[in-house]
Each structure stands twice: as C-alpha cells, then as structure tokens.
Amino acid sequence: MLSFKDLKIFEKDDFPKYLPKLNDLYDELFSSGKGFRSKLILMISKHLSLKSEEVRLLAQTIEFIHNASLLHDDLIDRSHLRRNKPAAWLKYSPEYAVLAGDYLLARVMVNLSRFGNLRLIQYTAEMISDLLEGEWIQDSLVQDWNVNLEQLDQVHDLKTASLFKWCLRAPFIAEENYDDSLHEVLGQMGGLLGTLFQRGDDLLDFDIRNKEGKAILGDLKSGYLNSFGAYLSREFSEREVESLTKSESLEDVYSVMGGKEKFQKSVTEFDQMNDQAIALYEHLNASLSEVLKPSESELMAELKPLAHLLYYRS
Amino acid sequence: MKVDQVYKTLLKSDENFLPTLLGHFSREKVALPVESFGVGTDRERTTFLIVPLEEIERPSWVKIYFKAIRPELLGLTLGQAAVALISLKPLLQANGIFIQEFDPTFIVSSLACLCAIFFTHAAACLLNDFHDHVEGLDRRSTSQGSRVIQKGWSKAYEIQRWAYVNAALAVGIGIYLLWGHWLLFLGLGALTALSILFYSNMTPFWNRLGAGDFWITLLFGPLLFFSIWVSVYSPENPIKLSRLLLLDGVLLSLCFGLLASWTFQVRQFQGIFKRQPGSFRTIVSRLNFDQARKFLALEGGLFFALQSICFYFIWGDLLSSLFLFGAGLSLWGILKQIFGLASPLSSAMLSLKGRALKAHGWFLIVWAVVL
Numbered sequence: 001m002l003s004f005k006d007l008k009i010f011e012k013d014d015f016p017k018y019l020p021k022l023n024d025l026y027d028e029l030f031s032s033g034k035g036f037r038s039k040l041i042l043m044i045s046k047h048l049s050l051k052s053e054e055v056r057l058l059a060q061t062i063e064f065i066h067n068a069s070l071l072h073d074d075l076i077d078r079s080h081l082r083r084n085k086p087a088a089w090l091k092y093s094p095e096y097a098v099l100a101g102d103y104l105l106a107r108v109m110v111n112l113s114r115f116g117n118l119r120l121i122q123y124t125a126e127m128i129s130d131l132l133e134g135e136w137i138q139d140s141l142v143q144d145w146n147v148n149l150e151q152l153d154q155v156h157d158l159k160t161a162s163l164f165k166w167c168l169r170a171p172f173i174a175e176e177n178y179d180d181s182l183h184e185v186l187g188q189m190g191g192l193l194g195t196l197f198q199r200g201d202d203l204l205d206f207d208i209r210n211k212e213g214k215a216i217l218g219d220l221k222s223g224y225l226n227s228f229g230a231y232l233s234r235e236f237s238e239r240e241v242e243s244l245t246k247s248e249s250l251e252d253v254y255s256v257m258g259g260k261e262k263f264q265k266s267v268t269e270f271d272q273m274n275d276q277a278i279a280l281y282e283h284l285n286a287s288l289s290e291v292l293k294p295s296e297s298e299l300m301a302e303l304k305p306l307a308h309l310l311y312y313r314s
Numbered sequence: 315m316k317v318d319q320v321y322k323t324l325l326k327s328d329e330n331f332l333p334t335l336l337g338h339f340s341r342e343k344v345a346l347p348v349e350s351f352g353v354g355t356d357r358e359r360t361t362f363l364i365v366p367l368e369e370i371e372r373p374s375w376v377k378i379y380f381k382a383i384r385p386e387l388l389g390l391t392l393g394q395a396a397v398a399l400i401s402l403k404p405l406l407q408a409n410g411i412f413i414q415e416f417d418p419t420f421i422v423s424s425l426a427c428l429c430a431i432f433f434t435h436a437a438a439c440l441l442n443d444f445h446d447h448v449e450g451l452d453r454r455s456t457s458q459g460s461r462v463i464q465k466g467w468s469k470a471y472e473i474q475r476w477a478y479v480n481a482a483l484a485v486g487i488g489i490y491l492l493w494g495h496w497l498l499f500l501g502l503g504a505l506t507a508l509s510i511l512f513y514s515n516m517t518p519f520w521n522r523l524g525a526g527d528f529w530i531t532l533l534f535g536p537l538l539f540f541s542i543w544v545s546v547y548s549p550e551n552p553i554k555l556s557r558l559l560l561l562d563g564v565l566l567s568l569c570f571g572l573l574a575s576w577t578f579q580v581r582q583f584q585g586i587f588k589r590q591p592g593s594f595r596t597i598v599s600r601l602n603f604d605q606a607r608k609f610l611a612l613e614g615g616l617f618f619a620l621q622s623i624c625f626y627f628i629w630g631d632l633l634s635s636l637f638l639f640g641a642g643l644s645l646w647g648i649l650k651q652i653f654g655l656a657s658p659l660s661s662a663m664l665s666l667k668g669r670a671l672k673a674h675g676w677f678l679i680v681w682a683v684v685l
Contacts, residue, residue: 146661184351283321
C-alpha cells in the first residue's frame with residue numbers, strides 16, 4: 001500500500017521538459033504544501049481495495065485541483081505571499097500563473113480518464129464547478145460588510161468543503177461503491193470538515209491558535225469579512241461594523257469589541273458553537289458503521305479525530 | 315456541546331421516527347432536527363439533537379404564537395382585507411349605490427370578518443409550519459418557515475393543535491357571520507380551502523408554469539375581496555352584488571392579488587441560491603438569478619403602475635391616481651437594491667423580503683388614504 005512518504009504528488013517527468021519555467025513553478029508550489037487533502041485520500045484508500053497507482057492518481061488529482069485554485073486565487077486576491085514565498089503570479093507573471101493553473105486542471109481530466117469511471121469524472125467536474133462558483137461568489141462579497149455567517153458558510157461549502165467531500169467520497173466512487181446512504185453521510189462529513197477547517201483558518205486571521213504565523217487581519221484588510229468576523233459583528237450597529245472594518249491591528253478590534261475580555265468571550269462562544277459541529281461530525285462518523293463493509297470499519301477510528309484537528313489545529 | 319445533549323439518527327422506518335419528529339417522544343426533552351437525508355423517500359434518515367427542555371431558552375407562549383403566525387405577512391391578509399372593507403362604499407357609489415352610513419350590523423360584521431381572516435391566516439401559517447417540518451422542507455433549510463419547531467420553542471404536534479384551534483375559531487366566526495346563508499358559507503369555505511390546498515400541493519411542474527402565482531393572485535385578490543364584500547354587505551344575495559361590482563371589483567381585487575403574488579416572488583427570490591425542489595412555489599423557480607431580478611423589476615413596475623391606472627378607471631379621479639402613482643416610486647429603492655446585488659449571497663439580499671413587505675404595506679396605507 002502506498003504511504004504518504006512514498007507519495008510524490010509532483011515529479012518533473014509529469015510535465016513537458018521543454019517548459020522549464022512551468023516545471024520550476026510547480027516545483028516550488030508543491031514542495032511546501034502540507035498535502036493534507038492527499039493524506040486524507042491515502043487514509044481512506046488504505047481500507048479499500050484500490051491499486052497503488054489508482055490511489056496515487058486520486059491523491060495527485062486533489063492536490064492538482066487545490067493548487068490550481070491557489071494559483072488563480074493568489075492572482076485574484078493580489079496576494080503577494082504563498083506559504084511564505086512570493087506568489088507565482090509575482091515571481092513569474094500573471095499569465096504564467098493562469099496557464100499553470102489551467103494546465104493542472106487539464107491534467108486532472110487526463111488522470112481521471114485513466115480510471116474509465118464516468119461517475120468519478122462527472123463528480124470531479126461538479127466539484128471543480130462548485131469550487132469556481134464559490135471563488136466567484138466570494139469575490140463578489142469583497143467590501144460586503146453585512147454578510148452573515150450562514151451566507152459565508154454557503155460560500156465556504158462550495159469553495160472549501162467541496163474538496164473535503166471529494167476526498168472522502170472519490171475513493172469509494174473509484175472503487176465503484178455508489179451506495180447512496182454511504183455517500184450522503186460522507187458528503188455531510190466532508191461538508192463539516194470543510195466548514196470547520198475554514199472557520200479554524202479564519203480564526204488565525206485574528207491570531208487565535210496561529211501557530212502557522214498567518215498574517216494578522218489579512219482578510220479584513222483585503223475587504224473580506226471572514227466567518228469569525230461575521231460572527232463577531234452579528235449584533236454590531238452600522239457604526240461598529242464600520243469601525244471593525246477599519247481596524248489596523250488587533251488592539252483596534254478589541255476596542256470595537258469593548259475590551260480584550262469580551263473578544264476572548266466571543267472566541268469561547270465561537271468554539272462552543274463549533275464543538276457542536278465537531279460532535280455532529282463524530283456522530284455521523286459513528287453512523288458509518290451501518291454503511292461500511294466490515295473490512296472498511298477501521299476507517300472510522302482514523303476519521304474520528306479529524307474535525308477536532310482541523311478546527312483546533314492541534 | 316453540553317454533556318446531556320446527544321445526537322440521534324433515525325430512519326423513517328424506525329418506530330421512534332414519527333414520535334421524535336412530532337415531539338411526543340418525551341415530556342422532558344426536545345428533538346431538534348439538524349440534518350435530513352433522502353427527504354421524501356422511503357430511505358429518509360434524520361439526525362436530531364436531543365436536548366433537555368430546560369436548556370432551551372423559550373420565550374413566552376404569546377411571543378411563540380406571534381412568531382409562528384408570521385406577523386410580517388399580516389399585511390397580505392388582514393391589510394388587504396381592511397382595504398377590501400374600506401373600498402366597499404366608494405365602489406358601490408361608483409356603481410350607482412349611494413350609502414350615507416353603514417348600519418351597526420355592518421360594523422360588527424366587518425370586525426367579525428377581520429377576526430375570521432386573522433384566524434385563517436394564523437391557521438394557514440401554523441399548518442404550513444407543521445406540514446413543512448414533517449415533509450422535510452423546513453428541516454433541510456436553516457431559514458425557511460418561522461423556525462419555532464426547529465429551535466425547539468414548540469413541538470410539532472403542539473403547532474398542529476394550535477393550527478386546529480385557530481381554524482376552528484375562523485370557522486366559528488364564519489358561521490356567525492353567515493348564519494343562515496349556508497350555501498354561501500360552504501362555497502366560500504370550500505373555495506378558500508381548495509385554493510390553499512392547490513397552492514400547497516402543486517407539483518414543481520405546475521409551479522414552473524406559474525400555477526402557484528395564479529393561486530396566490532386568486533386567493534389574495536378576487537376570492538378575498540369578493541368574499542368580504544358579499545359576507546359583510548349582501549350575504550342574502552351574493553350573486554346580485556357580485557354582478558354589480560363585477561368589472562370594477564375584479565379589476566381592483568386583481569391589482570391586490572398581483573401585488574401579493576409579486577411580494578411572494580420577492581420572498582422566494584431571496585432564497586434563490588439554496589433553492590430546493592418543492593420549496594419554490596412561484597414562477598421564480600424556473601428562472602436563474604439574473605433572469606429573476608429582471609423579471610421582478612419588470613413585474614413590480616407594471617403592477618404598481620397598474621394600481622394607479624385601475625384607480626383612475628374606477629373612480630376617474632386624476633389627482634388621487636397621480637398620488638398613488640407617486641407612492642409607487644418607493645419601489646425604485648427596491649429595484650435599485652435588486653440590480654445592485656453582486657451575487658445571490660450578497661448581504662443586501664437579506665433585507666429584500668422586508669422591503670417588499672414594507673412597500674406593500676405602504677401601498678395599503680396610501681390606498682386607505684385615497685379611498
């Protein structure tokens with residue numbers, strides 16, 4: 001069975017040698033990611049009867065899609081840094097960044113066609129559509145400071161959670177297990193993972209559990225009220241919302257909130273709300289026992305801690 | 315999550331499914347639906363969060379009742395009924411019947427009529443909440459319906475009971491109002507019930523053709539207006555009165571029926587992003603975001619202009635017609651908001667329903683003034 005250590009998402013031979021810049025760009029892009037999504041694919045696939053090559057293609061597929069979205073996303077957001085390095089559009093050119101992203105998506109279709117499984121191709125195409133739809137809608141929400149958490153969750157369900165759902169469901173589809181009940185539960189679990197991952201990520205913006213050293217108030221400064229921002233401002237007056245959006249530092253945010261203690265209290269309440277979502281995820285995970293084959297049941301133990309891990313980042 | 319809260323997933327075929335869904339599975343606990351799969355199929359499975367009743371922050375029953383009966387929609391029923399009552403005297407005058415003052419019986423009948431409309435409105439809202447909870451429409455959405463069942467403020471079976479009590483009150487007042495005119499009573503009751511039933515059970519195919527809009531227009535327009543007119547003024551000879559008011563009455567009531575239909579469409583447009591099969595009961599179901607907003611703008615402008623044209627046609631009063639037309643300019647703000655939406659998830663989408671209902675209410679007041 002393929003292990004994460006053996007898994008190479010990107011190898012120089014995968015792409016034409018006469019495009020050295022493209023290879024360099026990918027080399028940098030793939031060398032620094034955590035590869036969480038491909039790890040998830042491996043975690044699930046080892047309990048199924050997929051061949052190593054099929055698992056590799058699935059893992060590569062999800063990383064290609066994720067990284068294509070990052071290449072395009074950085075250009076759309078004019079982000080200067082990606083994983084603490086200059087973003088590809090800055091280092092190479094915007095044109096190269098767009099083409100490199102498109103090329104990855106084309107490779108996804110080549111990869112998947114090797115399975116000869118139309119359902120897998122269709123589902124992947126739908127997931128990419130969701131992802132792009134989410135990106136598009138998210139862009140339309142820039143400078144929209146009255147957006148609420150429920151609306152943002154819907155955007156994140158398209159943009160972030162669609163990939164997590166794919167990671168959980170695609171290995172089963174590749175194995176030609178199309179059981180509706182199984183896919184509904186996995187889809188819901190993937191949705192929760194995506195939402196929790198995004199909410200945890202949005203907390204980093206406010207320097208909560210920010211071990212990754214993410215830039216503080218980056219979303220807010222680029223005109224985007226993220227999920228925690230929407231949660232904080234849910235009962236704000238127009239004036240308070242305006243003050244929040246003009247915050248330059250965390251001190252400014254604390255002052256809008258009426259002090260650091262009140263801010264911390266909101267973090268605790270936000271955590272409690274998400275603990276409920278984590279509990280729901282764990283409940284759904286337990287219910288997998290009814291739909292998984294006996295040989296696959298060990299998967300539940302591996303999936304169980306993921307929601308907590310993605311939200312609390314520990 | 316508190317330790318005494320627990321998730322529970324049940325299949326539709328489980329014997330505990332219906333008692334849990336309706337709420338009589340326990341006196342001390344409440345089951346909040348959090349996720350439903352395969353709704354409307356035999357393999358439906360729902361996950362409930364089981365919470366001790368004392369952990370639910372429930373407002374007083376009066377607040378729950380007034381939340382459940384959707385007071386924001388009272389303008390469409392009670393408000394339009396009031397306009398129907400106010401318009402009766404000028405409408406009769408426009409058709410050659412001059413009345414100095416209505417007698418006290420008319421005043422009592424009018425009040426009784428408004429009470430009957432209120433309880434019918436309440437019963438319909440409560441039954442709708444119960445029906446959509448059981449059918450799964452409100453369980454799959456996080457904003458549809460009054461949410462009193464989904465928040466655990468009231469159990470589904472209690473809402474059903476309240477609906478029956480309100481329906482009984484409406485029928486009781488109807489009997490008092492039309493005592494001795496049984497044929498009329500049965501006819502109006504049957505027409506109202508049929509319209510509500512048709513609206514609630516229309517298949518997506520028919521809704522895509524505009525059948526839902528047709529029933530709303532009929533129910534909130536001609537049916538509501540003519541029912542009120544004949545009930546309070548001429549229950550002994552409804553056909554004669556209907557014939558007398560036919561053209562003017564149909565025109566006037568259609569104006570309000572179409573306006574109600576437009577308000578419903580704006581409400582549904584607000585939820586266009588997460589539309590689910592079965593939850594859309596107007597023609598908006600066949601349109602995408604951009605088509606829907608163009609359609610709503612065109613229709614809104616047309617319906618509001620129609621009001622002043624109709625007023626001029628019936629009463630020939632140019633000044634009041636122009637006043638009514640001027641009031642229609644309040645619509646401009648809504649149309650601007652609709653066209654300024656960057657996406658179906660823009661925050662401005664959230665206030666559309668409220669603004670449409672406000673515009674509708676504002677029009678009712680202007681009508682009351684000009685009449």
